[in-house]
Amino acid sequence: EPEVTQTPSHQVTQMGQEVILRCVPISNHLYFYWYRQILGQKVEFLVSFYNNEISEKSEIFDDQFSVERPDGSNFTLKIRSTKLEDSAMYFCASSSQGYSGNTIYFGEGSWLTVV
Amino acid sequence: AQSVSQHNHHVILSEAASLELGCNYSYGGTVNLFWYVQYPGQHLQLLLKYFSGDPLVKGIKGFEAEFIKSKFSFNLRKPSVQWSDTAEYFCAVNLGNTGKLIFGQGTTLQVKP
Numbered sequence: 001e002p003e004v005t006q007t008p009s010h011q012v013t014q015m016g017q018e019v020i021l022r023c024v025p026i027s028n029h030l031y032f033y034w035y036r037q038i039l040g041q042k043v044e045f046l047v048s049f050y051n052n053e054i055s056e057k058s059e060i061f062d063d064q065f066s067v068e069r070p071d072g073s074n075f076t077l078k079i080r081s082t083k084l085e086d087s088a089m090y091f092c093a094s095s096s097q098g099y100s101g102n103t104i105y106f107g108e109g110s111w112l113t114v115v
Numbered sequence: 116a117q118s119v120s121q122h123n124h125h126v127i128l129s130e131a132a133s134l135e136l137g138c139n140y141s142y143g144g145t146v147n148l149f150w151y152v153q154y155p156g157q158h159l160q161l162l163l164k165y166f167s168g169d170p171l172v173k174g175i176k177g178f179e180a181e182f183i184k185s186k187f188s189f190n191l192r193k194p195s196v197q198w199s200d201t202a203e204y205f206c207a208v209n210l211g212n213t214g215k216l217i218f219g220q221g222t223t224l225q226v227k228p
Contacts (some may be wrong), residue, residue, distance in 0.1 A: 004158070033208040033213055043159075043205060056215055091159065095214055102214060106151070106159035 004028040004107035006092050012113045013082055021110045023092030032075045033093040033104065034067065036060070043091065049075065082114045098105045117142045119197070119208050121219035125197040128196050129227050136222050138206030148189040149216065150180055161205065165189065185212040198228045 005024045014021050025032050031053055034046040047057040051068050064086075066078045075094075092107040121136035140146060150162040152199040163174025180191045186200060206219040 033214065035216075035218075041205075042220045043216075044214045045217070047178075048214055097214075103161055103164065104216060105161075108158040110144060 002105075004089075004092055004094055004105050005015070006107035008108050008110055009108065009113040010113070012115060015084060015114055016081050019079045019082055019086075019112060021075070021079075021090050021092070023075045023107055024073050024097035025075055025092070025094030026072070026096075026105055028098050031055075031095045031097065031102075031103075032067075032069070033095075034077045035091040035093060035106075036088040037109075038085075046090075047079075060096040079112075082112075084114050087094070087112060087114045117208070117210060117217055118183045119217050119219040121204075121206050124220070125223045125225070127227065130198055131188075131195045132137075132226075132227055134191070134193040134196045134200070134224070136204055136224070138186050138189045138191065138219055140189070140206075140208045140217075141187065141216075142208065144210065146208050148182060148212055149204045149209075150174065150178070150182070150191050151207060152202045153205065154202045162191070177198055177227045196224070196226050198226045200224060201226045219220050 002066045007022045035043050037043045045058050045093045047061045048055045064080050068076050089109040090107045093104045095102045096101050121138045132175045139208045146209045148165040152162050153159050162178050163172050173179045178193050180189055182189050204222045205215040209216050
């Protein structure tokens with residue numbers, strides 16, 4: 001079964017540093033997402049991306065965050081100046097369609113620890 | 116605001132016991148409902164989903180869920196759990212014309228051999 005792959009699986013970074021989390025969505029998918037899960041809390045939607053632009057974002061996704069599809073395969077999440085509260089598991093996801101009810105496929109997640 | 120609640124945070128069962136995990140959502144309009152599972156060290160995988168039609172949906176690995184619109188519920192069931200069902204289970208909803216999922220807080224299931 002095709003998979004969403006994410007790198008790195010775990011990253012430790014100093015507060016204030018920039019972090020880029022990378023994702024390779026399923027190849028024929030057109031809609032891409034980032035979610036995060038702070039330890040012990042719910043999985044939260046961050047942003048959705050389609051046709052090279054953000055289609056929806058949550059209040060969590062402030063100016064510190066950005067997403068990009070730099071080439072035909074990668075989808076990245078950048079956090080410009082990390083804060084302690086950015087420590088979380090970040091999940092990339094993709095789907096073939098963007099309408100509600102379409103199955104969203106998730107990657108294994110990238111653990112980010114900000115120290 | 117729309118929300119999803121999972122009543123059980125941590126469930127411990129013996130093998131062959133029956134399982135029911137509760138999920139309720141708060142939204143008055145049309146919803147699509149999902150259960151995802153995350154096995155230790157693995158990604159979130161879709162167990163089953165409900166879009167329309169028969170409110171009793173069957174998923175992978177012997178799981179099923181029933182959508183009860185009047186109760187805003189979508190409980191997950193399995194008649195006989197196995198040790199390999201040990202995982203975290205997430206109920207999720209999406210609304211309207213969006214791919215965004217709203218998740219419950221998750222339920223950790225531990226099955227004792």
